[in-house]
Amino acid sequence: MTKPDLKDDSNDERSKGTADGGRLPRLRKRFDYHRLGLYAVLLGIVAFYLAPIEAGLVTSLKTRTGVIETLPMSPPIYGEFSTASWIAAFDTLSRGLLNSALYAVPATVISAFIGSVAAYGLTQANWKRRYKATFLALFVAGIFIPYQAVLVPVTRFWSNYAQIEGLLTPLWLLGVDRDYTDLVELMITSIAYGIPICTILFRSYYKNMNIEMIEAARLDGASLRRIYRRIVLPLSTPMFAVVLIYQFTQIWNDLLFALVLIQSTSSDAAPAVLILSGLGVSQEGMNFSLQMAGALITALPTIAVYVMFSEEFSEGLAT
Amino acid sequence: MAELELDSITKVFHDGDEEIVAVDDVSLTIEDGEFLVVVGPSGCGKSTTLRMVAGLESITSGAIRLGDDVINDVKSQDRDIAMVFQSYALYPHMTVQENMSFGLEESTGLSDDEIGARVEETASTMGIGDLLERRPDELSGGQQQRVALGRSIVRDPEVFLMDEPLSNLDAKLRAQMRTELQRLQEELDVTTMYVTHDQTEAMTMGDRIAILNEGELQQISSPLECYHAPANRFVADFIGEPGMNFFDVDREGDELVSELFTYPLSDWMVDDLGDTSELVFGIRPEDVSLVDVASAEHDFEAVVEVVEPMGDENTVHLHFAGHPDSSIVASVGGLQNVSQGEELAAHIPEEAIHLFDRQTGKVLHNRRLDSEEAVDATL
Numbered sequence: 001m002t003k004p005d006l007k008d009d010s011n012d013e014r015s016k017g018t019a020d021g022g023r024l025p026r027l028r029k030r031f032d033y034h035r036l037g038l039y040a041v042l043l044g045i046v047a048f049y050l051a052p053i054e055a056g057l058v059t060s061l062k063t064r065t066g067v068i069e070t071l072p073m074s075p076p077i078y079g080e081f082s083t084a085s086w087i088a089a090f091d092t093l094s095r096g097l098l099n100s101a102l103y104a105v106p107a108t109v110i111s112a113f114i115g116s117v118a119a120y121g122l123t124q125a126n127w128k129r130r131y132k133a134t135f136l137a138l139f140v141a142g143i144f145i146p147y148q149a150v151l152v153p154v155t156r157f158w159s160n161y162a163q164i165e166g167l168l169t170p171l172w173l174l175g176v177d178r179d180y181t182d183l184v185e186l187m188i189t190s191i192a193y194g195i196p197i198c199t200i201l202f203r204s205y206y207k208n209m210n211i212e213m214i215e216a217a218r219l220d221g222a223s224l225r226r227i228y229r230r231i232v233l234p235l236s237t238p239m240f241a242v243v244l245i246y247q248f249t250q251i252w253n254d255l256l257f258a259l260v261l262i263q264s265t266s267s268d269a270a271p272a273v274l275i276l277s278g279l280g281v282s283q284e285g286m287n288f289s290l291q292m293a294g295a296l297i298t299a300l301p302t303i304a305v306y307v308m309f310s311e312e313f314s315e316g317l318a319t
Numbered sequence: 320m321a322e323l324e325l326d327s328i329t330k331v332f333h334d335g336d337e338e339i340v341a342v343d344d345v346s347l348t349i350e351d352g353e354f355l356v357v358v359g360p361s362g363c364g365k366s367t368t369l370r371m372v373a374g375l376e377s378i379t380s381g382a383i384r385l386g387d388d389v390i391n392d393v394k395s396q397d398r399d400i401a402m403v404f405q406s407y408a409l410y411p412h413m414t415v416q417e418n419m420s421f422g423l424e425e426s427t428g429l430s431d432d433e434i435g436a437r438v439e440e441t442a443s444t445m446g447i448g449d450l451l452e453r454r455p456d457e458l459s460g461g462q463q464q465r466v467a468l469g470r471s472i473v474r475d476p477e478v479f480l481m482d483e484p485l486s487n488l489d490a491k492l493r494a495q496m497r498t499e500l501q502r503l504q505e506e507l508d509v510t511t512m513y514v515t516h517d518q519t520e521a522m523t524m525g526d527r528i529a530i531l532n533e534g535e536l537q538q539i540s541s542p543l544e545c546y547h548a549p550a551n552r553f554v555a556d557f558i559g560e561p562g563m564n565f566f567d568v569d570r571e572g573d574e575l576v577s578e579l580f581t582y583p584l585s586d587w588m589v590d591d592l593g594d595t596s597e598l599v600f601g602i603r604p605e606d607v608s609l610v611d612v613a614s615a616e617h618d619f620e621a622v623v624e625v626v627e628p629m630g631d632e633n634t635v636h637l638h639f640a641g642h643p644d645s646s647i648v649a650s651v652g653g654l655q656n657v658s659q660g661e662e663l664a665a666h667i668p669e670e671a672i673h674l675f676d677r678q679t680g681k682v683l684h685n686r687r688l689d690s691e692e693a694v695d696a697t698l
Binding site: 210212213215216217218219220221222223226230231234235 | 373374375394395396397398400401402404405406408409410411412421422425426427470474
């Protein structure tokens with residue numbers, strides 16, 4: 001049954017090709033060159049971006065001699081393949097990964113939520129436009145504050161003005177190490193510095209929301225808070241995906257605040273990035289294999305978050 | 320249900336240092352259960368007026384009363400007013416059922432069962448009973464419109480506000496919804512304020528119509544009174560399609576003189592005019608009749624420029640003989656044969672003319688209607 005069909009199709013195509021005369025094949029040829037060039041460039045770009053990751057991956061799977069004796073990008077040869085670096089890296093980093101998650105997850109969620117509420121206030125709530133503009137200017141300025149400029153003020157703030165160790169006494173009584181004060185400080189700092197960008201991202205989204213819909217809800221008897229809770233928040237899911245992914249990546253990867261706020265790499269509360277920065281460094285020289293394995297392990301959660309929210313993410317970017 | 324009173328309300332917007340008066344000292348009363356249509360060209364302040372009643376826009380001065388209470392400072396959510404928006408403004412993440420329950424949940428203390436029952440009852444009267452589980456994006460424009468109406472009806476509010484609710488529908492559906500809305504309003508007997516720029520909606524739907532221009536109330540009366548007895552030139556021009564013909568004329572004794580024609584007046588007419596001599600002469604197209612030869616004093620020679628056959632009637636564009644730049648429009652029966660270039664005479668009966676003060680635009684004389692009783696009956 002299928003065979004005659006196939007034959008018919010090929011006949012049709014051939015007859016089409018001849019019917020179109022000599023112009024079409026020429027066009028098709030030029031088209032092909034164009035395509036070829038395009039694919040070559042695209043492949044080049046893919047190779048360019050993937051090369052470091054590939055090098056990292058193969059290096060992490062080599063023994064120390066393997067790293068020294070082969071090219072960074074060549075796969076491990078027989079006898080020099082080893083997963084020891086991955087196991088070692090995971091052992092060293094697991095404490096840090098947990099610490100990172102402990103502060104990055106709440107910091108992401110809280111800064112996104114505060115950003116959303118602030119943006120709601122800046123767009124849909126009914127107050128003087130002049131004041132709105134002032135607050136908006138402050139938020140925008142907040143985005144552009146370079147982290148380097150606030151390192152000293154932030155450390156002094158936490159060490160001199162806001163000593164929160166005492167406030168957390170219940171935690172210490174539960175047996176939590178006092179080093180975790182630093183982690184709480186790091187979380188609050190990350191939230192504070194994440195709010196401006198979250199607010200601006202949500203603001204552009206809320207500005208495009210149907211104003212008549214909000215007004216309809218007001219006339220339906222809903223208060224400002226209820227409108228946020230029942231109308232605006234449920235409709236913000238795509239933007240939350242964008243903001244959560246962005247914020248999580250930022251906070252998880254941020255080394256600068258971790259460096260100044262956490263006492264040392266050996267601290268109980270050290271996040272993954274901090275431990276990673278000292279990983280594989282010893283007097284016998286650098287253990288590249290261990291470093292690469294550690295870097296890949298540390299990057300995994302951010303990739304996982306992208307995968308989890310990818311659908312909402314693309315929807316949010318499109319709006 | 321209650322009477323809604325707008326007492327000289329004014330709205331001024333500030334644009335930098337500039338002051339824009341959107342609504343200027345508008346006073347009107349909508350009786351309990353009355354259907355008032357507010358009509359005017361875009362930018363005339365009709366939507367702003369409606370939004371002030373809804374509490375979505377602050378009031379610069381004046382008072383809005385619902386029943387006996389001034390509601391100027393009552394928040395929108397506490398006004399017990401329902402509004403239907405042009406964009407329908409349905410909540411896209413909720414089903415029809417949830418859209419309709421939302422207002423009851425937020426503004427009343429009814430139990431879930433009572434809310435469910437009321438929603439179902441309203442949905443079935445609106446003919447959307449089988450759509451309750453759908454979301455707005457799965458509905459057609461007409462169905463969304465019904466849901467938007469149902470959402471406001473289910474709350475059983477004191478006042479309905481409607482902001483051009485039919486303008487996103489196609490012509491046929493619009494005509495159908497127009498009738499249905501009227502029927503619903505009559506059935507529910509709720510005070511309704513309906514804003515539109517569409518004069519067909521204004522003429523056919525309202526108990527009375529209020530015509531706004533540049534923020535000022537021009538006239539408020541029954542549709543037919545606005546049509547036959549406009550208060551000023553703006554109303555005469557705005558109501559009616561094709562629009563009234565206007566000519567600048569000067570009164571000299573008992574004649575109206577323009578460069579196009581000289582129109583003799585009877586004595587009963589002269590009395591209405593007082594001593595104003597700069598006038599605007601108005602005549603509706605359907606009052607102009609076309610005759611073969613100018614035989615009476617109110618017949619004027621004219622040449623046919625364009626004929627627009629509508630089936631039931633022909634809209635004929637003419638110019639006065641010898642004045643190719645002039646223009647007058649006549650609506651004649653669909654069976655009367657008129658062709659382009661034809662030379663004939665336009666008869667402008669004296670009973671049908673309107674005269675306006677050229678300076679103020681105010682009407683000095685409106686057309687006579689055949690029998691005053693007939694007018695009373697229709698008004």
